[in-house]
Amino acid sequence: MRTTIKATLAFCLLLGLSSEARAQTCDTIRNTEPAVQKSFWCTQPWVDFFWDAYDFDKGDWDGGFGWEAPCDLKRPLARTFQAIQLLSYASPNQPTKTNDFKGNILRWGGNYAMREIDELDGRCGDGTARARTTWGVFVDNRTELYMPFFFNENVVERAGTLIHEARHADWCGHNGNDGSNACPAKSDSCDEKYMDGCSGVGSPSGRGAVGYQVLWLWWYAAEADAAHSSSTMKDFARDEANRILNTMFDVDPCFNITSNGGKIITC
Numbered sequence: 001m002r003t004t005i006k007a008t009l010a011f012c013l014l015l016g017l018s019s020e021a022r023a024q025t026c027d028t029i030r031n032t033e034p035a036v037q038k039s040f041w042c043t044q045p046w047v048d049f050f051w052d053a054y055d056f057d058k059g060d061w062d063g064g065f066g067w068e069a070p071c072d073l074k075r076p077l078a079r080t081f082q083a084i085q086l087l088s089y090a091s092p093n094q095p096t097k098t099n100d101f102k103g104n105i106l107r108w109g110g111n112y113a114m115r116e117i118d119e120l121d122g123r124c125g126d127g128t129a130r131a132r133t134t135w136g137v138f139v140d141n142r143t144e145l146y147m148p149f150f151f152n153e154n155v156v157e158r159a160g161t162l163i164h165e166a167r168h169a170d171w172c173g174h175n176g177n178d179g180s181n182a183c184p185a186k187s188d189s190c191d192e193k194y195m196d197g198c199s200g201v202g203s204p205s206g207r208g209a210v211g212y213q214v215l216w217l218w219w220y221a222a223e224a225d226a227a228h229s230s231s232t233m234k235d236f237a238r239d240e241a242n243r244i245l246n247t248m249f250d251v252d253p254c255f256n257i258t259s260n261g262g263k264i265i266t267c
């Protein structure tokens, strides 16, 4: 989303209306995956730690979103926890502290998302957007996750979306889909270039939200450990990265990736 404060304020008002009615209008159970009893991300110490780290609140995750059943993969909360687990632990060389940013994005991506995302809220949304991050001085900084994030994305895509939103929460807005070379997707979620994707007041420079997302997916394909990946999951990472590379940059990055992290020059 564009980073004008005016735009973010207007968006807050709209959300105030839609979120009040979410329990009545939003079908929060959309798949048949069974509850998981012994997975790491639904143990109490894990939930306690990440509940605080991402500033989850009961009021944002009850009413069917999963507060009552945090291990139930039919509900949004468990599907969010699963993505956070992947983002935090898929590196074969996991960080041991939250302020450890050494190495590649697969290693520090979880720490980055925890540091940058102010709070994580579950919402119905409009049925198309996966997530939206609001940032600025005079607004309630937050990242909202919507139904397509929970149920249309696989867990690898969800982790990629979280790192994308974390880059926004670092005050980096999209700078693409403009001028004479608009991106193939013709979407305001496009970035100008793979290495240049930020704009807005107080914005960092360099790789933007889309670039971060691709880079994380690429490193995931290249070296995610066996406990947090499979050949199917690496195929998911490849497909999502290539979809983004082929449609979400104004200037074609001219490469795709393979499911084991190889690079294919495309133009």
Ligand SMILES: [Zn+2]
Binding pocket: 001, 164, 168, 174, 189, 209
């Ligand atoms: Zn975005």
